[in-house]
Amino acid sequence: MSKFYIVGSPIGNLEDITKRAIDILTCVDLIFTEDTRVSKKLLSKYNISTKTAPIYNKEQKVNLNQFKYAIEKHDVAFLTDAGTPGISDPVAQFVTISFQEQHEIIPIPGASSLTSAFSVSGFDSKNFIFLGFPPKSKIQFQKYINEYIDLNLPIILFESPKRLVSTLKFLRDEFVIQNIFVGKEMTKLYEKIFVGNIERAIELFNNAKGEFVIIFKKEVNKLSKSTINQYDKILSKGYIEGIKGKELIALLSELTGENKKFFYNRWLEIKNKNE
Numbered sequence: 001m002s003k004f005y006i007v008g009s010p011i012g013n014l015e016d017i018t019k020r021a022i023d024i025l026t027c028v029d030l031i032f033t034e035d036t037r038v039s040k041k042l043l044s045k046y047n048i049s050t051k052t053a054p055i056y057n058k059e060q061k062v063n064l065n066q067f068k069y070a071i072e073k074h075d076v077a078f079l080t081d082a083g084t085p086g087i088s089d090p091v092a093q094f095v096t097i098s099f100q101e102q103h104e105i106i107p108i109p110g111a112s113s114l115t116s117a118f119s120v121s122g123f124d125s126k127n128f129i130f131l132g133f134p135p136k137s138k139i140q141f142q143k144y145i146n147e148y149i150d151l152n153l154p155i156i157l158f159e160s161p162k163r164l165v166s167t168l169k170f171l172r173d174e175f176v177i178q179n180i181f182v183g184k185e186m187t188k189l190y191e192k193i194f195v196g197n198i199e200r201a202i203e204l205f206n207n208a209k210g211e212f213v214i215i216f217k218k219e220v221n222k223l224s225k226s227t228i229n230q231y232d233k234i235l236s237k238g239y240i241e242g243i244k245g246k247e248l249i250a251l252l253s254e255l256t257g258e259n260k261k262f263f264y265n266r267w268l269e270i271k272n273k274n275e
Contacts, residue, residue, distance in 0.1 A: 003028075004098045005077040006091060008084035008110015012188030014045050016111045022046050024108055029074035032067060034081040034089060042079075050077075055090060062090045064097065071103055084112045088132060088158070113186045114156060117213035121181040122195055123154040128215075130156045134167065141170065149175060149218050157214040164205055164212050171216060172198040176259040181215035184208060228266070231256075235263070236270050245271070 005024050010016040025031060025043065031052045033039035039052060053070070055078075057063045070076050078091055085091040098105050114130060129148050134141045134157055148155060159167050164182075171177060182201050184192040190210065194201055205212070231252065238248040249263040 001103055002071050002073065003075040003104045003106055004071060004094070005075070005106050005108055006085050006095070007077050007079050007108040008112070009039075009042060009079050009082060011082045011111045011113045011116065011186055012191070014042055016187060017042070017046075018108070018110060021108050021110055022048070025050060025077055025079070027075075028077045030070050031077045031079050032063070032094070033079045038081045039079055062093055064093060067094055068097060068101075071098060071101065077108075082111075082113070084110050087112075087114065087130075111187070113158075113183070113211070113213055116186050117181065117183040117215060118154075118156065120183075120193055121154070121215045122179075123181070123215060123217060128154040128156055133158045133160075136163075138170065141167075142174065145174075152218065152220060154215055154217045159212045159214055161209050161212070164208065164214075165202055167214065168198055168202050168205070171214075172202070174261050175216075176219040176262065177216050178219050179216075181213075183213040183215075185210040186213060231263070232266055232270065235267050236274075239267070239270055239274060 005028060007021050007024060008018070009021070025046075025048050028050060031039070031043075031050050032055050033052050034055050036052050036054055042048075043050070043052070053063065053066055055063055057066075067076065078085055078094055080089050080091075095105055118125065118128060129151065131144065131148070135144055145155070157167070168180070168182075171180070177198060179195055180198050180201055182194045182205060184190070184194075184205065188210075194204060234252065235248065239245070245264075245267045249260055249267060252258070252263050253260045
């Protein structure tokens with residue numbers, strides 16, 4: 001029975017690796033890596049000469065056949081470009097094969113941009129929701145977020161530089177969010193940590209490069225029932241008189257400072273009751 005090690009790697013600073021990880025990478029027979037060019041930098045720094053193999057083959061398919069062959073007789077490690085395996089990588093497929101073949105699977109904990117960002121975000125650490133990279137489609141993204149937004153827990157996203165600003169604008173327009181955390185290039189040379197207003201975040205990270213972690217939490221509506229009832233009366237009267245919802249919602253939002261999404265949801269309720 002062979003051993004399969006799931007090894008956590010640094011997320012930026014090459015010194016953020018454990019001694020145990022270095023020992024394991026040195027003694028195994030083969031290391032499956034996400035990108036052999038990236039892993040070479042880490043392995044060279046610690047004088048590790050273990051043979052490597054790519055996680056993906058030339059057709060960009062998961063290299064499972066080579067793994068099956070290797071794990072039959074050798075101890076193997078799995079190493080991603082950055083962080084602890086299991087997020088946005090195919091390690092689950094390798095683990096499944098190892099379980100099926102009854103090999104020993106051993107986790108070697110390491111750095112994680114997810115926990116690193118959350119530790120400095122200032123959000124309550126009892127619970128959170130991690131959603132990874134959101135869907136590219138705005139409609140799918142909205143459905144994706146709406147499944148979890150009302151659970152009143154911090155939500156963590158990964159985002160690319162090309163989509164960062166559009167994602168921040170979407171969150172600003174759709175939800176009431178008091179503070180947002182944006183972490184750029186965690187542990188790297190150009191690391192930047194921001195906590196504050198979304199508008200400021202949009203200005204600060206416009207045209208920014210790098211990898212980003214976003215953490216936010218929807219504000220619970222603290223309006224009194226009487227205030228909400230007053231808003232509902234205005235919306236109901238506007239609906240009966242045939243005023244366009246978009247215009248009325250925009251006006252109320254401007255006058256009260258409340259998010260348009262709040263008035264839009266109230267408007268839909270009133271519309272459904274009257275149809």
